[in-house]
Amino acid sequence: MKILLCDDQAVIRDGLEMLLNLEKDFQVIASAQDGSEAIELAEKHKPELILMDLKMPIVNGIEATREIHKKSPNIKILVLTTYDDDEWVFDAIRAGASGYLLKDTSRQKIIEAIRGTMDGKSFLDPNVAGKVLNQVASNQTQPSSILKDKLTERELDVLRLLAKGMPNFEIATQLHLSEGTVRNHVSAILEKLNVSDRTQAAVIAIQHGL
DSSP states (O other), X not given: OEEEEEOSOHHHHHHHHHHXXXXXXXXXXXXXXXXXXXXXXXXXXXXXXXXXXXXXXXXXXXXXXXXXXXXXXXXXXXXXXXXXXXXXXXXXXXXXXXXXXXXXXXXXXXXXXXXXXXXXXXXXXXHHHHHHHHHHHHTOOSOTHHHHHHXXXXXXXXXXXXXXXXXXXXXXXXXXXXXXXXXXXXHHHHHHHXXXXXXXXXXXXXXXXX
């Protein structure tokens, strides 16, 4: 798995590179010291996943995530930062981040989050997850009927399981569908909800009480 690191602190980049390269199926192919460099290196090296810090000089992680996601939506971006402020969390998700971890996360949890993200799961630090759920609960002003107007019954079934963090193969098993059919449903859901990734779709599903 080709991984790009982006953090403005060299000691963090070096430590992550050393830890991740211990995994036989991981390869850190490049590291960036700010968002601008991350955008350039993502274009050049085409990593499968980026570990992205947020508060950096020149171009921050939110802007870099938005730009990379727009150009290369297949690249997974997993935020790894010290900041758990609501504004950072929601801006990162809206920009296209597939998950949000804090830097005090254990090495094993980071590795699990990387593998899970590549399998289509969404990982949120427990402290961050609480903020997301509280926010969408407080903003739950639109009934689920709005989703029912936009999506078919089968798409609603898929979205309901997607919101639980299930990857495509688990959704396929649960609904007795092929994985290809699930992929088609997920693509249709993202298009109909006008979002760019599964995390944003999951937040909408929770917000609408699905």
